[in-house]
Amino acid sequence: MPYCDVGTLPSSPVADSQLNNDIKIFYRTYGGGPTKVLLIIGLAATHDAWGPQIKALTGTTVPNDDDDVVWNGEEGNGGIHVCAFDNRGVGRSSVPVEKSEYSTKIMAKDAIALLDHLGWKKAHIFGHSMGAMIANKVAAMFPDRVLSLALLNVTGGGFQCFPKAPYLNPCEVAYSFNVLQLDRQTFSVAYRFVKAKTPEQRAAVDLDTHYSQEYLEEYVGTDKRRAILYQ
Secondary structure, three states: OOEEEEOOOOOOOOOOHHHHOOEEEEEEEEEOOOEEEEEEOOOOOOHHHHHHHHHHHHOOOOOOOOOOOOOOOOOHHHOEEEEEEOOOOOOOOOOOOOHHHHOHHHHHHHHHHHHHHHOOOOEEEEEEOHHHHHHHHHHHHOHHHEEEEEEEOOOOOOHHHOOOHHHOOHHHHHHHHHHHOOOHHHHHHHHHHHHOOOHHHHHHHHHHHHOOHHHHHOEEOOEEHHHHHHO
């Protein structure tokens, strides 16, 4: 099975024995060609979750390391070479025991170490949810390695988006919190999210966390988008 031994690449600019000692990242590649795409998945998901995107990009979901695959050097489906991997702590990758070893900065270094391992100087970076946060960190830390960013279901940060208190007088602070205060709908969604236990309950609340009410209430044929997406 293909693994990247993170932090043990002497030539890597991100090698960091303190942060990444003995961490192995499981990955798989698909297709081939000059266009390099790195897929970074979100919280608790594995590389397999990228199946539809891998299929669309390369025309296959069979990894290059499969015993039945014999790469002939031809550039199928536009010459796109895709790599998807399991983040540390998930799937077949190593599971560090310290909470401090799971920052987006460290995980961005994992992604860059994987690019080094593959011999990719630059890549298009796709990220979903937490994976998109990691992708943002990759771009901020190593902009020369990023050809483009595709960020799916991501936020720029929670409380970190608020103006820093030292730059605000008391009136400005009060105004900011009045403007940004959470409304009843937001509290309701947050409460349902915490209470959701079954897949059905989680699916229902996920709709309200990812889409606007206007979008969900639109009709597609005879059914509302909410009903279609819920299924």
